[in-house]
Amino acid sequence: MPPRRPSRARNLLQPPPLPDSRPYRLSLLYAVVFVEIGIAMPFTPVWLDALGLDARVIGLLLALPIATRILATAPLMSLIDRGIGPQRLVLAASLGVALTYATMPAVAGFGWPVLAVVVVLNAVAAAPLVPSIDFLTLSAVRRDPRLDYARIRVAGSVAFLAANLAGGAMLVELGGRVAVPVFLTGFALIAALVAAAIRLGDAARPPPPVAGPRPALPTSLWFSILAAAAIQSSHAAIYGFASIHWTAHGFSTATVGALWATGVAAEIVLFALAGRLPERWKSPFRLLGLGGAAALARALGMTVLGGELLPVVALQTLHGLTFGATQLGAMAAVSRFAPEGARGRAQGTLSAASALAAACATLLSGVVYRAGGPLAFALMAPAALAGLAFVAMAARAAKAEPFGAAATERL
Template identity: 35%
Template sequence: MPAGLRFSLLYAALFFELGVNLPFFPVWLRSQHLDDGRIGIILAMPLLARVVANPLVTAVADRQERLSGTLLTCAAAVAIGTPLLGATTTFLPILLLVAAIGLAQGPLIALADAVTLRATRTAVPVDYGRVRLWGSIAFAMANIAGGMLLIWFEPDMIIWLLTASAWLTALTALTVARLPSTQQSERQAFRASGSVGRLIVLVVIGAACVQASHGLIYAFGTLHWQSAGIGTGTTGMLWALGVVSEIAVFAIAGRLVGNARAAMFLLLSGAAVAAGRWLCMAFDPNVELLAVLQLTHGFTFGATHVGSIVVLAQLAAPAMQAQVQGWLAGAWAGLMALLTALCGQVYAGWGERTYLFMAGVAATGMVLIGLAALSASRRSLALQAPQKMTEPLNRLE
């Protein structure tokens, strides 16, 4: 099976599970007769687990040079743990099991990104954007499939759908693990100086700010639109526009980030668009303007995501490739959890004006990313990829 197809299937399986989990796992929790407070605690647990597990697991994977093996181990643990949820019915067992699954599931995307980016350095490179877009497509398909299945089946169906996607993720991780690894002799020789370390920190925190600024629209976007009289069908269309734009950006991202300077520019552009998007959202735009703003999601999320992981992959030492992706994912998850909880308190009084706060968070990320770009230029730390990374990443095998 061609390498590009293996990675496409991996991302599709990973994000299909997320597409079921995010909207429908709360429905299953409610069917277990849990109150809102306990449901909130359970839903927060995977985010907290990610903050802890991502840096630790990815660091171990880097030290042992077992990125693909660690990816497979984590995927297998999720596949084993998920069906056990079907045998739990009370709060504490569900919480403990969700925490255990979260510790294994949290690092999966960071590890998948690190393994995929390693594949871009091979003689027949894999286009990250064009394999990652299948994750977005699968996420949208899972939203549709889960909603339709709930019409005909009881909420217990959700656990078995999650189980099926977890096993599919493990199988696709196995196919990726069987690919030949990049040999040590092929890796770019690089020693991380203090200057590069500071650049990595700036990029991680800056990108995390931009991504976490989406927390308000994820949590309260639909509720606010419904309170403003926007119908369910129109709301679904607005979310679909965001997914379509995200897929479009991933489809062309390989051509946009042929080198790390371009990736930094893409990252900075995503941050700037995010600040503008939330600023406009704060003034309660009409449906037509909302549609335009949703189309910017490809930049505010997609461009920020691709730009940040490519810049970090090219700044970091070979022995830190998974770690930097783990730092990014952990920082993003922790900050989003904090901002979402904070917005839950602020939104009650501020309403749509809460987006001003999100615009400030995104602008802070833009400043930090801008400082990283400026620092790289002043210190002559040319953001230049290894030779094999500078080739256009536009082939899907």
């Protein structure tokens, strides 16, 4: 006798399956962390200036977090490979960031050397934040290919832009000396609460320990990391001196702000639409190559046309590729090539290499801009070319490695 089929009435009475909420939870985590970053990046210098510190001291205090990330990110991210859950790392990091931001106003009264110590501790706490969320997201995507890294990550870019825009109004109302540390502490605490509350299932579990010695990162991944770091470092002159250059050519403050918003908006559009790209364009090598080619065009364009408004608008839209495509390509490389037992280290190595390249490029572009103005933008072209060369080396190395050249894992 054949088994009875469930009646249609019973099927109608059963509630439909709930939609997967993991992407929204991960997007929320990106958003709360990037709101904090979107306030810290542009307005921490304002707060330091409000304390009455010398410009050289402010420069030192802004450089310390970069140096700290170079040294601290990879070891802290390696804790994931040793059994520390990435979600717990986000929670601990957010609490550490909140604590250090909360103490900064008080310790500033003891002099800048004491403040510098707290700035370093803050940078240590913040170092694994974004890489850990990237780790969680990539882990979720590997387990469920229906998820899309770019569409989840776009929440961070939207939150960063919103924080940039709202931060100015916040400073006008409350004053930089009060508002900046208060809001940074508050958003770090919100990030900690979100990290403690959300449920991410298997993605939040630490990977099982690997027997024997730690697995080495494959050559293709090393070259991909170097490519991403070189391409991202080509932003250094633009980040550091584009606003000064544009103002010198008569651009208003409002226009300069709109130009920066244009770049972030282009990044958001790319992340929102990346899932619709043909599969062949989702490989790390194509994405990194696209980012490198755009970075080369942007560097040369800023050198020649960086003082003309319409060309600059077009060049700013390339940020969607120079940053966005490079970020997607780097994440694809880590997801595709990092071996089990070394994924945390791979994520941390990528962040540390990018910070080191950015620090070196920023120092060099400062020297060149002081001597030759827009030639600093031309200096970023070799960084983009180096990135393209590393992309070619990564693609060649992948063909000789066990997993072959099919580096098209979906983000």
